[in-house]
Amino acid sequence: MKEIALHLLDIVQNSVKAGADHVDISFELSPEGVLSMSVRDDGCGMSPEFVARVRSPFVTTRTTRKVGLGIPLLMQNAMQSGGKVDIESEEGVGTTITATFHTSSIDCLPLGDLASTVATIIMGSPVKPEFSLTCVSPTGDMHFSTEEIRPVLEGVSLAEPDVVQWIQQSLQEEIEPILGGIMR
Amino acid sequence: MKSLAELEAIRKATLSRINVRTDEKGDTTRVVIGMATCGIAAGARPVMLSFMDEIQKRQLAHVTVSQTGCVGMCRLEPMVDVILPGKEKVTYVHVKPEMVPRIVAEHIVNGRPVEEYTIGAAENA
Numbered sequence: 001m002k003e004i005a006l007h008l009l010d011i012v013q014n015s016v017k018a019g020a021d022h023v024d025i026s027f028e029l030s031p032e033g034v035l036s037m038s039v040r041d042d043g044c045g046m047s048p049e050f051v052a053r054v055r056s057p058f059v060t061t062r063t064t065r066k067v068g069l070g071i072p073l074l075m076q077n078a079m080q081s082g083g084k085v086d087i088e089s090e091e092g093v094g095t096t097i098t099a100t101f102h103t104s105s106i107d108c109l110p111l112g113d114l115a116s117t118v119a120t121i122i123m124g125s126p127v128k129p130e131f132s133l134t135c136v137s138p139t140g141d142m143h144f145s146t147e148e149i150r151p152v153l154e155g156v157s158l159a160e161p162d163v164v165q166w167i168q169q170s171l172q173e174e175i176e177p178i179l180g181g182i183m184r
Numbered sequence: 185m186k187s188l189a190e191l192e193a194i195r196k197a198t199l200s201r202i203n204v205r206t207d208e209k210g211d212t213t214r215v216v217i218g219m220a221t222c223g224i225a226a227g228a229r230p231v232m233l234s235f236m237d238e239i240q241k242r243q244l245a246h247v248t249v250s251q252t253g254c255v256g257m258c259r260l261e262p263m264v265d266v267i268l269p270g271k272e273k274v275t276y277v278h279v280k281p282e283m284v285p286r287i288v289a290e291h292i293v294n295g296r297p298v299e300e301y302t303i304g305a306a307e308n309a
Binding site for chain 1: 188190191192194195197198199202219220221222224225229232233236237239240248249250251253254256292
């Protein structure tokens with residue numbers, strides 16, 4: 001992956017597949033330049049035994065093939081910047097995955113196009129779950145959630161091209177002042 | 185944030201378009217994009233947004249864009265299936281955003297698949 005945002009697009013699929021009703025995404029940039037990306041869902045969760053094995057590239061829930069590279073690739077990129085990946089999960093409650101990146105490292109990926117990623121995520125699952133995005137940095141913060149805009153749309157799908165474009169553009173405007181410094 | 189009033193306007197415009205739309209299932213063209221780890225890493229996100237963009241520009245009300253997982257041919261990603269009503273599925277491989285306007289114009293609008301971008305052309309090359 002060339003962007004942290006692409007890893008987000010990838011691992012959010014795990015939450016969607018886990019049947020979550022809510023997926024809360026957050027990006028927090030500390031004054032020291034440590035970026036923490038977390039995805040919290042209320043999906044089916046994982047057993048302690050599965051959590052212990054889930055970092056392996058040879059562990060996956062799909063039945064078509066025996067490999068799953070989403071988490072291993074995320075770990076590789078987090079660790080090469082000096083960061084790490086934490087996974088907390090409880091069966092029937094949900095899962096939280098947190099990846100940290102040291103943005104001052106020359107080996108750290110750029111954040112990339114987070115607005116396009118979130119628009120694509122919402123487009124891919126327009127009915128369920130509800131997604132939220134929170135971004136915090138020393139220069140400001142923002143919050144967005146599909147639950148806020150759904151009532152305005154009154155039944156018009158979140159996957160309508162005009163709506164997707166509105167989401168992408170409004171997120172872009174809001175994220176830029178907060179995390180623009182690490183986007184490229 | 186861009187205003188919610190703007191979103192409200194989008195809702196009204198969309199509703200009036202949907203009313204015009206002949207909402208029968210057999211009438212819809214489907215665009216399906218591979219969005220698993222392999223597709224994303226190969227560049228599926230900009231391809232997907234290009235399709236949305238092109239469909240919005242041309243106001244194509246009868247086209248839906250959706251995402252699917254990995255179909256096992258990761259080396260050919262980004263892959264896009266275009267399914268016209270009543271026609272065979274056409275699979276495009278190694279799709280780049282620059283290729284999208286042509287696929288939309290020639291295949292989705294005019295019904296002629298872009299042969300040189302298809303999996304058949306790639307596999308025989």
